[in-house]
Amino acid sequence: MKKWNTRKIAFFFALPPGILLLLFLVLPVLCNIVISAFDIGNNPGQWFESSASFDNYKKAVMQDGFINAVKNSIIYTLVTTLGVSTIGLAAALFLKQPFKGRTLVIALMMLSWIVPSYVVGIFFGYMFQQDNSVVNFILFDVLRFDAYSSWLGFQWNYNDANQLIIPRWLDGKYSVLTIAIPAIWHYWPYSMLLFLGGLNVIKGDIEKAAKMDGANRINRFLHITLPILKPALIAVIVQSLITNIYSFNIVVMMFGNGTIIPSKSADIIVPYIFRTSFQYWNLGIGAALSTMLTLAVGIAVIYYYRNLKGPGDAET
Numbered sequence: 001m002k003k004w005n006t007r008k009i010a011f012f013f014a015l016p017p018g019i020l021l022l023l024f025l026v027l028p029v030l031c032n033i034v035i036s037a038f039d040i041g042n043n044p045g046q047w048f049e050s051s052a053s054f055d056n057y058k059k060a061v062m063q064d065g066f067i068n069a070v071k072n073s074i075i076y077t078l079v080t081t082l083g084v085s086t087i088g089l090a091a092a093l094f095l096k097q098p099f100k101g102r103t104l105v106i107a108l109m110m111l112s113w114i115v116p117s118y119v120v121g122i123f124f125g126y127m128f129q130q131d132n133s134v135v136n137f138i139l140f141d142v143l144r145f146d147a148y149s150s151w152l153g154f155q156w157n158y159n160d161a162n163q164l165i166i167p168r169w170l171d172g173k174y175s176v177l178t179i180a181i182p183a184i185w186h187y188w189p190y191s192m193l194l195f196l197g198g199l200n201v202i203k204g205d206i207e208k209a210a211k212m213d214g215a216n217r218i219n220r221f222l223h224i225t226l227p228i229l230k231p232a233l234i235a236v237i238v239q240s241l242i243t244n245i246y247s248f249n250i251v252v253m254m255f256g257n258g259t260i261i262p263s264k265s266a267d268i269i270v271p272y273i274f275r276t277s278f279q280y281w282n283l284g285i286g287a288a289l290s291t292m293l294t295l296a297v298g299i300a301v302i303y304y305y306r307n308l309k310g311p312g313d314a315e316t
Contacts, residue, residue, distance in 0.1 A: 121253025
């Protein structure tokens, strides 16, 4: 009887979030799948009149710019996830030991995460604007970066008068790396918090014992810190992958405050889906694109999560 009452209490508390999950997650996904099966344009009176079956999926894959958007999204997501994880872990290791003013330092580091993403996009869009950007002024007018950067492998273009052609960061070959910079700046403090939570699990006695056994700092990190941080690392990487593959605000606001016309080298999948659906009014094709994206992300997350489990975890 007591076990039955516990189940009823658990069901009572699980029912409201379950209903919300159904209304705001499951039903929209199902509606999106239904829309993807029809040829829907900008005339509401003709919606659902002509069935497209799987034609929308074929058209979506064959559209001009689709492969380019997918390629850019993969590069953007991997670079941003790597940057967020690396910087967040380094900051967490730095803040692991208590010191005077530690709380204030953490609070200041969290400021970039508190700023709304569209504000981040506007700010960095101004920093990297096409003509007289702040970045170009600092690099080439103040630091004279072009004078010695060739030692680092950078190649710059010059005109016939041997004058530097100022690079256009948002309209060049590596524009996708440019739009990854604000995303890394915005999201790394959250990963730092997760890593700090994981580091708090490590007891000081463990590291002291390792030091007594002759383990150096690198060995302690690889064989003690990193395995204990594995759950936090999985959480950071999976959440970062999902967040960045669905990135919209930062990228859109960097290109003309919402004009949603990025350069070819910086076009990623979600702004591409938005343009297809709501600027070109190909709602059926847009729904097919978003359905494929949801399926691909779900498969990737499940595969990644399962492969990161250890032998002991797999049994549980």
